[in-house]
Amino acid sequence: METTLTHGVRRRPGASTLSLIAAVVIVLGMLLPSAGVAQAATSYTVSGTVTAKASATAAAVPLANVFVELLPQTPSNGTRYYASTNAAGQYSITAPGIGDYKVWFSCGDEACRAKYSDIYYGNSVSNMYGGIIKVTAAQPAARANAELGAYATLKGRTTNAAGTPVGSIGVVAQGAGGTSVSAISDTNGYFTLAKVVPGLSQVVARDSTLQSRFVTQYWSGTTGTDTASNVTIAPGASLTNVNFKLNQATSIAAKATDAAGKALPHIGYTVLTLNPTTGKWEQPQVMGRALETDASGMAYFTPEAGKSVKFAFIDNIYEQGAATPSDRYATRWYNNASTEASATILKLTQGQRVSFTMALPSAGKSLTPAYSTTTGTGKVGTNLSINPGAWGPAPVAYSYQWQRNGVAIAGATAASYLLAAADLGTLVNAKITVAKTGYATAVVPSDPYTVTVGTLSAPAPAITGTKKVGSTLTAVPGTWGPAPVTLKYQWYSSGTAIAGATASSYTLVTLDKGKSLTVKVTGSKTGYTTAAKTSAAYGAIL
Missing domain, CATH: 2.60.40.10 (Immunoglobulins)
Incomplete structure (x- = not known):
């Protein structure tokens, strides 16, 4: 067949027609879907x-x-x-x-x-x-x-119940989405909250002085109320009637001084409340701050109205690295009682404020404190151990009393304590007493541990006996601990539990012939996680 050259490309006669067909096929291939050909990605x-x-x-x-x-x-x-x-x-x-x-x-x-x-x-x-x-x-x-x-603006005034202006009241608008705008009322009680995010909000007024003067209030949209409530702030609102008439708090205001009348800052205090159900005097549950007098020697507390309480100054604040006072002061209960048993019981009515001053006698020179450390896992069956640190001036004598939820544990007076099943789920710590002649005795708490379930020592069991029908096999459980541990058994024939085979021994029967036997031993003990161990296969049975 004759061929010709065109522009340097060799082609057969009719090639132009074939090329046109090929081009059409290529274009169609680009336009039509075909199995195995990737499609254009979806746009999201x-x-x-x-x-x-x-x-x-x-x-x-x-x-x-x-x-x-x-x-x-x-x-x-x-x-x-x-x-x-x-x-x-x-x-x-x-x-x-x-x-x-x-x-x-x-x-x-x-x-x-x-x-x-x-x-x-x-x-x-x-x-x-x-x-x-x-x-x-x-x-x-x-x-x-x-x-x-648009942001809203809230303006108002804080007064007492009689309408007299009071300052130093913190007012905050807390938005449902987590925003917070705050201000402190001035000496005339006025405040302004600017750039308040519109929407659901809680507008709260509380005493910012930490002096327990007034009950916290919430703005209802028209007035302040002692009951928590929310309001909806409209976009761009400019409110000028966000007023609070604060009720006086039920409170104790106590001042600690030395014998000469000098105010004593950083003196610890406590307020015990009588639990009418148990008849026990309970410690206050205060989070986020230590109970100690302020720079003016003042202590403020808000007991529940109608409850019986006992108040005491206890000079038990020891901080390593802080300036150690030269002298310490003896504990005094209201009203100037030296023991809790002789303390005068207070029972305040709603809105009543009791104020008093107690002069604390000297208890001696102050020891120099040190940090104590407690080591241990906090699991039942393990030890907690205390290192009291190096108090001074040396030498000093240390003694200990372990506590469970604040109650002394009988006989637990060593530097270490073995956690028992009775401790499970409780808070365990120790009171560390540091003493030296001529110095005030210091009593400080160690860090508390929440006690969790213990772990049993659980070895894998073994099987002894003749591997023959009619013979008796015996499970050897090994030594579980801490003793005593209750053990249970379950025998298996080639992985299938044998009904009723729950003793420490098992007599082989005809159905066991040709199979392998295993035994599972389960150990349990109060305060510990139940554990199970299975023996290696024993067989085949003849």
Whole structure:
């Protein structure tokens, strides 16, 4: 067949027609799906419109230049997905794929930020409470709109129940999304809360002096109330009637002085409350601060009205590294009693304030404290051990009394203590007493441990006996501890439990022939986790 050369390319006659057909096939191949050929990836987006309201009655208007960020709720590679709203308040963000997302909206300029708070989708100012947007195969284009509300301003006054202005009252607006705006009322009782995020909020007024002067109040929307309540703050609201008439707290105000009348700061104190059910005097449950006198020697406490209480100054604050006082003072119970048994019982009525001063006699020179350390796992059956540290001046004598939930454990007076089943679930610690002639005796607590279940020592059992039908096999459990441990047995024939075979020995029967025997030993003891161990296979049985 004759061939010709055209532009340096050798081709057969009719090749132009074949090329055209091939080109059509290629184009069709690009347009039509075909098995084994990857399709174009689906595009996933989150888009929406951001608006703002200057007040509760104002119309929502589009907000431009708002920064919007898409936050994947599964671990990502660190890539950020964000956009800014246009003049119509619209945005669109390409999502990395199917999944759950939160969306954060933040003003892009100072003028906007001065008026509106950042929020998450779902109108929450906290990521924790933000709503979830789901991007799915069925809904690859999700919508997340947001409406920013203008900050509110709250103004008011704090007075006592008679209407006399009182200052130093902390007023805080706590938003449901985690925001908090606070102020302290001035000497005339006035305060202003600026830039309060609109929405559900709790507006609280409490005494900021730690002097137990007044009962905490909550604004109901019209007045202050002693009962916790929430209010809804409208966007852009300017409220001037957020007033509180505070009721006097039921309280004790006690002052510690030396014999010459000098105020004693950093003196510990306690208030015992009678439990009418148990008849026991219980220690106060105070979190977050030590019970000690302030710089003016004052101690403040708010007992429950109608309850019987005993008050005492106890000079038991020892802090390593802090300036150690030269002298220590003896314990005194109200009213100047030297022992708890002789203390005068107080029972306050609602709103009553009892004030008194007690002069504490000297107890001697002060020891120099040291940190104590307690080692141990806190598990039943293990030891807790105390290193009291190096108190001074040396030499000093140490003694110990271990306690369970604050009650002395009989006979537990060594530096270490073996945790018993009775301790499970309780708080165990020790009182460390440090003594030296000529010095005030120090009594300090060690760190408490919450006692957890112990672990049994559980060896794997063995089997002895002749591997023949009619013979008796015996389980050898090994030494479980700490003794005594209750042991139970279950025999198995080739992995299947043998009904009724729950003794420490087992007589082989015809059905066991050709099989392997095992025995499982289960140990139990009060205060310990039950353990089970299985022997190695024993067989085959003849």
